[in-house]
Amino acid sequence: MGFLADKTVFSPLTKEILEESISFSCGNEDLDGFFHNDAVSYADNLFGKSYCYYLEESKADIVCAFTVSNASIFTKYLPNARKKKVGKHVPHIKQDLIYPAVLIGRLGISTKFQHLHIGTEVIDFIKSWFVEPYNKTGCRYLVVDAYNEDVPIAFYKKNGFDFMFSTEEQEKSYRGIVSDKPLKTRLMYFDLILIK
Numbered sequence: 001m002g003f004l005a006d007k008t009v010f011s012p013l014t015k016e017i018l019e020e021s022i023s024f025s026c027g028n029e030d031l032d033g034f035f036h037n038d039a040v041s042y043a044d045n046l047f048g049k050s051y052c053y054y055l056e057e058s059k060a061d062i063v064c065a066f067t068v069s070n071a072s073i074f075t076k077y078l079p080n081a082r083k084k085k086v087g088k089h090v091p092h093i094k095q096d097l098i099y100p101a102v103l104i105g106r107l108g109i110s111t112k113f114q115h116l117h118i119g120t121e122v123i124d125f126i127k128s129w130f131v132e133p134y135n136k137t138g139c140r141y142l143v144v145d146a147y148n149e150d151v152p153i154a155f156y157k158k159n160g161f162d163f164m165f166s167t168e169e170q171e172k173s174y175r176g177i178v179s180d181k182p183l184k185t186r187l188m189y190f191d192l193i194l195i196k
Contacts, residue, residue, distance in 0.1 A: 002121045003113075004053050004063065013050035013065050015040050021054070024062040026108030028147075034106050035065050042067065048105050053122075064109045064118055068126065071103035071143050073189065079170055086164070089193045090140075101141040101189070102130055123159045131196050142190040148183050161188040 004010075011017065018024075018036060025032050034042075039050040048069035055061040075083050075097065090099070104126060109118050130139050144161060146152045148168075164187035165171035171183060 003116050003118055004121045004125070007056060008053040008063050009056055009059075010051065010053055012043075013039050013052040013062075017052060017054065017059050017062070020059045021062045023060070023112075024065070025111050027111045027114070028108065031106060031108040034067075035108060039065070039067060039106075048103075050106070053118075061112070062110055063113045064107070064122055066107040066122055066126070067105040069103050069105055070137060070139075071101040073099040073101050073141055073143065073164070075099065077174055079165070082165060082170075085162070086141075086189065086191075089191055099141055100137065100139045101143045102126075102137060102139045104142060104144045107144075119155055120159055127190070127192060127195055131192050140192055142192060144188050145185040146188050148186045153186065153188075156188050159190070160194070161190045163187070164189050 013035065018040070024035065026035075035050065042048050043050060048067045050065055050067040052065040053063045055063060073086060075087060078086060086099070104123075107119065107122060109122075126142065130136055130142070142161075143164070144156060146156050146161075163171075165174060168183050168186070171187060172179065177183070
């Protein structure tokens with residue numbers, strides 16, 4: 001199988017697990033801050049649910065963590081070419097609607113376990129988790145607001161995600177951002193029908 005299936009336990013990310021795991025770091029200050037300080041409160045307030053994989057022999061060794069929440073793709077706000085691309089595999093009768101999605105809000109791999117393809121294992125797990133027979137919410141797409149940096153963008157592209165908007169200018173317009181600076185994040189999506 002893979003590292004996660006062979007050597008770890010899957011669990012909701014709880015306050016107790018975090019208290020036992022003082023060394024969990026993804027090497028990204030924003031991600032670390034979220035998982036250590038905000039993830040439990042985020043779940044308590046029903047904004048999203050965080051999960052983790054920790055080593056079988058010790059909850060103190062969190063291998064990775066991720067957060068998911070409900071989302072939607074509002075096709076009426078997409079440029080025509082993108083609307084067609086996103087809805088490519090959607091039956092004609094359902095086109096131009098609001099498509100149900102799950103947002104991968106955060107995804108972090110411990111620096112101790114990076115470069116073992118664990119990120120791809122997590123993405124594959126999430127994809128399968130939201131497709132039959134487990135289809136938890138009836139979602140069609142996975143969406144992610146990826147850091148607009150070479151490594152995260154390449155990672156999501158390698159895992160089948162595509163940009164929601166073909167240019168940063170289109171995405172800035174959608175988000176109501178007036179700035180010449182590059183976006184900090186880019187919206188990307190994956191159509192789950194491709195693996196059903």
